[in-house]
Amino acid sequence: MKKLSYILFALFSLSFIACSSDDSSSSSEDDNSLYVRFTANGQQYNFEAETITSLQRLVMGDEDVNDVYTRISLWMPVTPTTGNHTITDDLPSDDNLETLYNAELWIGDATYTGTVGTLTITDLSEEYVKGTFTFTGEDENGVTIAVTNGSFRAYR
Numbered sequence: 001m002k003k004l005s006y007i008l009f010a011l012f013s014l015s016f017i018a019c020s021s022d023d024s025s026s027s028s029e030d031d032n033s034l035y036v037r038f039t040a041n042g043q044q045y046n047f048e049a050e051t052i053t054s055l056q057r058l059v060m061g062d063e064d065v066n067d068v069y070t071r072i073s074l075w076m077p078v079t080p081t082t083g084n085h086t087i088t089d090d091l092p093s094d095d096n097l098e099t100l101y102n103a104e105l106w107i108g109d110a111t112y113t114g115t116v117g118t119l120t121i122t123d124l125s126e127e128y129v130k131g132t133f134t135f136t137g138e139d140e141n142g143v144t145i146a147v148t149n150g151s152f153r154a155y156r
Contacts, residue, residue: 036061036072038133038150040105045070049154051129053078055097059129059154068108074152075102080121080129087117087135103135105147112137112145129156 034049036059047061057078062071076085077098085101092100103114117135124130133150 034154036074036150036152036154038072038147040107040145040147044149045072047072049152051155056092056100057129057156059152061152062106069106070108071104071106072147072150073102073104073106074119074133075100075104076119076121076129077101080124082121082124085119085121087114087119087133089113089115089138103133103137103147105137105145107145110139110143112139112143112147114147115144117147124156127156129154 036045036047036049038045043065045061045065047063049059049061052058052060055078057076057080059074059076060071062069064070075092077100079098087101087103089102090096090100092102101119103117103119105112105114114135114137117133119131119133119135121129121131130153131151133147133152135147135150137145137147139145
C-alpha cells in the first residue's frame with residue numbers, strides 16, 4: 001500500500017508540472033493583443049483596437065491622453081488585401097469603396113485628415129488584420145501633423 005501511495009503522489013506531482021504556464025514560450029504579447037500604436041508630434045500613443053464594419057472597415061483606437069480626447073481612425077475596404085495602399089483624403093463613393101484607404105487623427109478639438117501616406121496590410125487571417133501605417137494629416141486651418149511608426153492588429 002505504501003508503494004501505491006508513493007506512485008500516486010508522484011503522478012499527482014507530475015500532473016502539476018505538466019500543466020505549468022507557457023509564459024516562457026517564444027510568443028510575445030503582441031501575438032494575442034489588439035492594438036493601434038503610432039507617434040505624432042513626438043508623443044507615442046498605444047490604444048486598444050476596435051473594428052467596425054459597414055460599407056468600409058474602420059480600425060480605430062481612442063482614449064483620453066492627459067485629459068485630451070485622442071482618436072485614430074484607419075479606413076479600408078471591407079475586404080482588404082495585403083500589400084501597400086496609398087492613404088488619400090478622397091471621399092468614399094460607390095466607385096472607390098473597394099480601393100479607398102483613409103486615415104484620421106483627432107487630438108482634442110483638432111481633426112487631422114490624412115492627405116498622403118501609406119497603409120500596409122502585412123497579415124490577414126480569418127479573424128485578424130495586421131499592418132503598419134504612416135501619413136501626414138491636415139486640419140481645417142491647414143496645420144499639418146506627421147503620424148509615424150504606426151502599427152495595428154485588429155479583428156477583421
